[in-house]
Amino acid sequence: MLSWIWGVGNGVYISLLSLIFPISMIMPFILGIKGNEWAWEKRTWTDVHEFRRFQKRWAIAGFVIIGLLLFVFITTEIFT
Helix, strand or coil, rough: CCCCHHHHHHHCHHHHHCCCCCHHHHHHHHEEEHHHHHHHHHHHHHHHHHHHHHHHHHHHHHHHHHHHHHHHHHHHHHHC
C-alpha cells in the first residue's frame, strides 16, 4: 500500500518507479510478487522472524494510513 515509501525503507529503490504514472498501475503487483524477496536481499536481517515482524509492521502502517485517509475523506464529505 505504501509502495514507494516501503521500498525506500527496505532498500528496494526500484519501487520509486511507482511514482511514474503508467508504471504506477503495475508496480504494486510487481512489488507484491517480488517485493519481499528483494527486501530480504537488500538488508541484513538477523533471522526470518525479524524480517517478518518488520514487514508486518509495514502492512499495519499501510492499513492504518489508508483507514485514516478514508476517515478524513468521509468526514469531509459529510460535513461539507
